[in-house]
Amino acid sequence: MQRRFAVIGAGSWGTALALVLARNGHAVRLWGHDARHMAGLIQARENCRHLAGFRFPETLTPTADLDAAMDDVRDVVVVVPSHAFAAQLQALGRYLPRDGRILWGTKGLDADSGGLLHGLVERHLPDHPMAVLSGPSFAREVAEELPTAVTIASRDAAFAADMAAAFHGAGLRPYTSNDLVGVELGGAVKNVLAVATGIADGLGLGANTRAGLITRGLAELTRLGIALGAERQTFMGLSGVGDLILTCTDDQSRNRRFGLALGRGTTIEQALTDIGQTVEGLRTAREVHALAERLQVEMPICEQVYQVVAGHRTASKALQILMARTRKSEF
Numbered sequence: 001m002q003r004r005f006a007v008i009g010a011g012s013w014g015t016a017l018a019l020v021l022a023r024n025g026h027a028v029r030l031w032g033h034d035a036r037h038m039a040g041l042i043q044a045r046e047n048c049r050h051l052a053g054f055r056f057p058e059t060l061t062p063t064a065d066l067d068a069a070m071d072d073v074r075d076v077v078v079v080v081p082s083h084a085f086a087a088q089l090q091a092l093g094r095y096l097p098r099d100g101r102i103l104w105g106t107k108g109l110d111a112d113s114g115g116l117l118h119g120l121v122e123r124h125l126p127d128h129p130m131a132v133l134s135g136p137s138f139a140r141e142v143a144e145e146l147p148t149a150v151t152i153a154s155r156d157a158a159f160a161a162d163m164a165a166a167f168h169g170a171g172l173r174p175y176t177s178n179d180l181v182g183v184e185l186g187g188a189v190k191n192v193l194a195v196a197t198g199i200a201d202g203l204g205l206g207a208n209t210r211a212g213l214i215t216r217g218l219a220e221l222t223r224l225g226i227a228l229g230a231e232r233q234t235f236m237g238l239s240g241v242g243d244l245i246l247t248c249t250d251d252q253s254r255n256r257r258f259g260l261a262l263g264r265g266t267t268i269e270q271a272l273t274d275i276g277q278t279v280e281g282l283r284t285a286r287e288v289h290a291l292a293e294r295l296q297v298e299m300p301i302c303e304q305v306y307q308v309v310a311g312h313r314t315a316s317k318a319l320q321i322l323m324a325r326t327r328k329s330e331f
Ligand SMILES: NC(=O)C1=CN([C@@H]2O[C@H](COP(=O)(O)OP(=O)(O)OC[C@H]3O[C@@H](n4cnc5c(N)ncnc54)[C@H](O)[C@@H]3O)[C@@H](O)[C@H]2O)C=CC1
Pocket: 009, 010, 011, 012, 013, 014, 032, 033, 034, 079, 080, 081, 082, 083, 084, 088, 105, 106, 107, 108, 137, 138, 139, 140, 276, 277, 278, 280
């Protein structure tokens, strides 16, 4: 069934998700806060040009006007960076109808409380069905319709199934889950671990180091998840080990490239400027550090990433500390 969607956030991921929905025949309004960027998209559509190299579907309407984007819309897809998530939900509050439903593609934690993003949805848009879409999915590959599998998690199984049907197409296969916490957490923490593996590769360490960091990173992600009430098996799925492998091993990842730059001795500011896009892992490293401390969960790799990005430690010193930790049983 064709429906109307508002996609809020016209960066690479919001644009890719809007393309998926529009190609599936849904009427999609893509809203972005950057008026100049949106004017370019509107003009491209009017002139029947392409959107970031992709044919502009008839069903996709870009706009910088939130009133127009939200007019008569029930299903909202929020894809702004995590630092803007709370403010964006507040702005949406006055538009969302009583039966409105929210899905987000943002991967990160709440910048203020360090909590998961569903807590913000519960606070700002209470009593609306909500879901997160996460998993190994570089925006460009999704826009190119290269086969991609993701997870849509919601405590409302009917909503997850409905959203999975809306996004399902030639290039995107969504699975469903009821483990909202586990799926959200995997998407947030993998960014910190991608910075870690990037740092190691930037230092010129080998394939053994990378595989060790990914595996032990998965162990600490799982520990934190269980402390937060997630299900262990979620971390063996697409939003856990799947996204971890993708982001830690492929240079399309901005978080991995950020780590690579730090490992090679580039400053944080220069690395961010060179990447020129959202690097969630920087902020999330601080939030995971605080969360792990609060819950008394041992997360040595994330902790060392935090120490490096906070400027307390060099990358090579952080690696030395990890290797010298007290020996312990693997499981
Ligand atoms: N690019 C990707 O492959 C994927 C990204 N994500 C997640 O999606 C989220 C968005 O990332 P991208 O689209 O890739 O980032 P991006 O860097 O491509 O775009 C970010 C967009 O957010 C907008 N923005 C910045 N500050 C804002 C604010 N205060 N209010 C509203 N909009 C604001 C910018 O104008 C820009 O359009 C992140 O949490 C990221 O981790 C998730 C899966 C894949």
